[in-house]
Amino acid sequence: ADIVSQLGLKGAIAVGHSMGGHSITLAAALVPDAFSRVILIDPVIMPEEAYAGPITEPHFARRRRNRWASWQEMFESYRNRAPFDAWDEQVLRDYCEYGLLPAPGGEGCVLACPPELEGSIYEQSCAREANIYPEIAKVTAPVTIIRSPRPFVLKPVMAMSGSPAAPDLASKFANAQDRVVDYSHFIPMEAPELVADLILKALTPVGIA
Secondary structure (H helix, E strand, O other): OHHHHHHOOOOEEEEEEOHHHHHHHHHHHHOHHHEEEEEEEOOOOOOHHHOOOOOOOOOHHHHOOOEEOOHHHHHHHHOOOOOHHHOOHHHHHHHHHHOEEEOOOOOOEEEOOOHHHHHHHHHOOOOHHHOOHHHHOOOOOOEEEEEOOOOOEOOOOOEOOOOOOOOOHHHHOOOEEEEEOOOOOOHHHHOHHHHHHHHHHHOOOOOOO
């Protein structure tokens, strides 16, 4: 919301995937004039009762391997492993190449988002402060929710192959439509052309068909 205000955006199209969908929704409520349309791609906006408190067990993301000799090594390690084996190959290449930074000391690479930070974000996703249902009711822009039909598992470990979006989420907005596509939570990574096409259609006066 701060960035949108600083840029003076008016009538932009907002697109957010996963936790980005949560952030975009909150921004749309706080700065109503900024967006003419909101596209939420499998947003991490769970059923309201899920916001009962942070996850107490350390999230598995904290155990992610953090050091690599090169992005090519990361790519070869990930390409045949779930969930990455379902990703578009070029998307996975970009994820590995641009998701790493030179390691301190100059030997090899480390993840741009440290595992401890990533894990802490997921652990707080069920905190009471993450419940934005009161803000959802304030969003006036048309909303399209593109989500996976696959079941989401929160406990004992949050698994992101299924959809964390509440199945009835569209009904919580003043003006929203629901579109289910048969992919996992990682829709943009598995079907980038589909997502690009949906965004392009949103740029037309007719909007998403």
